[in-house]
Amino acid sequence: MLIASLWSVLLIGYWFLATSGEKKLFPPPSKAWEGFKDLYNEGLVVHIASSLGLCLQATLLSVVFSLAIAYLSPVPVFKPIAKALSRMRYLPLTGITFYLAMVVSDARTMQVWVLVVFMSLYFITSLLGVINDISQEEIDHARSLRCSRWEVLWEVVIKGRMDYVLDVLRQNLAITWMFLVTVESILVAAGGLGVLIKNSDKFMNHGRIVALQIVILLVGLGIDWFLNFLRKSLFRYSTIGN
Amino acid sequence: MGTYYTEGPILSAENLGVKYGDKEIIKNINFQELDVLRPGRVQGQIIAFVGRSGRGKSTLFRCMAGLQQPNEGRVLIPDLKQEPVAGKGYPLKEVQEGDVGFVDQKYTLFRHKTIEQALHFAMRKEPLSDEEKEAKINQYLIDWGLEEVRNQYPNELSGGQRQRTAILEQVLHSALYIIMDEPFSGLDVGNVQSVQNAFQLISQTHELNTIIFSTHDIDMAVNLADSIYVIGYPTLEDGNLEPIGTIVKHYDLKAEGLAWKDQMSQDHYDLVEGIKAVMMGS
Numbered sequence: 050m051l052i053a054s055l056w057s058v059l060l061i062g063y064w065f066l067a068t069s070g071e072k073k074l075f076p077p078p079s080k081a082w083e084g085f086k087d088l089y090n091e092g093l094v095v096h097i098a099s100s101l102g103l104c105l106q107a108t109l110l111s112v113v114f115s116l117a118i119a120y121l122s123p124v125p126v127f128k129p130i131a132k133a134l135s136r137m138r139y140l141p142l143t144g145i146t147f148y149l150a151m152v153v154s155d156a157r158t159m160q161v162w163v164l165v166v167f168m169s170l171y172f173i174t175s176l177l178g179v180i181n182d183i184s185q186e187e188i189d190h191a192r193s194l195r196c197s198r199w200e201v202l203w204e205v206v207i208k209g210r211m212d213y214v215l216d217v218l219r220q221n222l223a224i225t226w227m228f229l230v231t232v233e234s235i236l237v238a239a240g241g242l243g244v245l246i247k248n249s250d251k252f253m254n255h256g257r258i259v260a261l262q263i264v265i266l267l268v269g270l271g272i273d274w275f276l277n278f279l280r281k282s283l284f285r286y287s288t289i290g291n
Numbered sequence: 292m293g294t295y296y297t298e299g300p301i302l303s304a305e306n307l308g309v310k311y312g313d314k315e316i317i318k319n320i321n322f323q324e325l326d327v328l329r330p331g332r333v334q335g336q337i338i339a340f341v342g343r344s345g346r347g348k349s350t351l352f353r354c355m356a357g358l359q360q361p362n363e364g365r366v367l368i369p370d371l372k373q374e375p376v377a378g379k380g381y382p383l384k385e386v387q388e389g390d391v392g393f394v395d396q397k398y399t400l401f402r403h404k405t406i407e408q409a410l411h412f413a414m415r416k417e418p419l420s421d422e423e424k425e426a427k428i429n430q431y432l433i434d435w436g437l438e439e440v441r442n443q444y445p446n447e448l449s450g451g452q453r454q455r456t457a458i459l460e461q462v463l464h465s466a467l468y469i470i471m472d473e474p475f476s477g478l479d480v481g482n483v484q485s486v487q488n489a490f491q492l493i494s495q496t497h498e499l500n501t502i503i504f505s506t507h508d509i510d511m512a513v514n515l516a517d518s519i520y521v522i523g524y525p526t527l528e529d530g531n532l533e534p535i536g537t538i539v540k541h542y543d544l545k546a547e548g549l550a551w552k553d554q555m556s557q558d559h560y561d562l563v564e565g566i567k568a569v570m571m572g573s
């Protein structure tokens with residue numbers, strides 16, 4: 050923790066120094082701060098809330114969908130479906146967007162669905178990994194206590210790996226968060242951080258862009274921290290990572 | 292001292308064989324253990340399997356626990372749901388998963404259940420009231436030295452505590468047979484002693500209680516067991532070993548008057564040397 054804060058101070062110091070010259074690619078902290086104040090006055094908080102809302106909505110939908118698929122994957126009939134869906138993550142999203150566009154017209158709904166499709170494919174992949182890693186011993190242990198197939202699924206796969214689901218969520222959220230902002234700036238709806246980026250982009254306002262990047266990074270890190278905290282406080286036995 | 296007589300079979304393997312793909316791991320495994328009665332005593336049996344690693348002990352155990360379907364042959368245990376036949380014991384049936392308690396080498400437990408929750412889960416199908424279960428669990432937790440850690444999860448326990456919990460789960464699940472794969476590996480002296488005590492406790496609580504374990508420690512096997520099987524590779528006619536595990540030798544310590552002794556005698560030590568020699572050559 051101490052070491053980390055030391056590095057942060059050094060980095061910010063370097064930013065001050067490196068941008069104090071005449072001509073520069075990167076705006077100085079003062080500009081970024083001004084950009085930040087601008088953004089704040091334009092309702093940054095509302096935009097963040099809008100992005101978080103979108104994130105939450107898409108996450109919930111895709112988690113429900115992915116869990117259903119992943120939990121069914123040990124059943125032989127469903128295995129190929131789960132595998133096939135997991136492979137779909139190599140599909141280009143433009144294609145998906147194109148077809149989605151034919152079904153939904155409203156930009157917000159569109160954003161949600163693009164994200165749901167995208168996230169689900171990644172979730173399914175990670176969840177299948179988690180389920181595959183369950184050892185034969187764990188399954189046999191349950192069987193030796195006369196657990197039926199469904200009890201094995203419930204006790205070992207579902208309850209026994211609940212903390213992993215939260216961790217998968219956390220890990221995938223990094224890429225989702227990045228993607229979300231991009232989606233917001235491509236499929237422009239009323240608000241969101243992506244819209245702010247796009248607008249700043251148009252006016253070549255460097256200070257604002259840097260400020261926004263920092264805000265997006267911090268919010269992302271905040272979500273990450275929160276999910277990790279949630280996992281550790283809900284599941285005392287969880288020792289994934291640290 | 293050593294007087295006993297036998298009744299019907301309590302465990303029998305008939306021509307057991309397991310393959311993984313084309314590779315035969317064990318084959319031709321045949322043995323039968325009879326119910327042993329000692330006048331005036333309750334005496335379950337302790338059966339040891341020894342052998343060098345990779346000879347198929349764990350594979351055999353999984354078959355005996357009904358966790359793995361053998362490719363050939365079958366494992367039979369008494370069917371307690373039927374009426375015993377005088378002088379012959381219970382009719383036999385093929386073993387099924389859950390009939391036999393199984394504690395694997397890593398003492399696997401439910402990672403998301405505390406000791407207490409795990410023990411309740413193990414007893415979930417017992418026809419007892421909640422209070423009776425609670426009382427039974429409390430007593431066992433005290434007897435097995437797990438009282439203080441009852442609310443801890445497996446990852447918060449020591450190896451010995453985890454192992455005792457794993458054994459206790461099977462005891463409370465009312466399995467008469469408990470198979471333990473290498474129960475002594477990786478334990479310190481104190482824990483080895485407490486597992487030995489658990490063995491005695493289990494085998495003296497019910498006539499049919501049977502403990503089956505594997506070990507690399509031949510002294511331990513001779514000290515604890517009343518029947519010892521050596522699993523190894525049989526010698527072919529040309530003098531080479533055939534790389535498929537089977538029973539290469541059986542020692543009945545009861546018949547040799549070596550079972551149920553408090554002290555190891557010279558005869559015991561000679562037996563240890565004998566077993567080691569057989570193991571090395573298989």
Ligand SMILES: Nc1ncnc2c1ncn2[C@@H]1O[C@H](COP(=O)(O)OP(=O)(O)O)[C@@H](O)[C@H]1O
Pocket residue numbers: 311316342343344345346347348349350351
């Ligand atoms: N699931 C499996 N698939 C293929 N081979 C296996 C499997 N399990 C065990 N084996 C092989 O079976 C042999 C016997 O293993 P095991 O029963 O664990 O022996 P032991 O317990 O005596 O050390 C080993 O050669 C091992 O590699």
Ligand SMILES: [Mg+2]
Pocket residue numbers: 348349350472
């Ligand atoms: Mg083994």
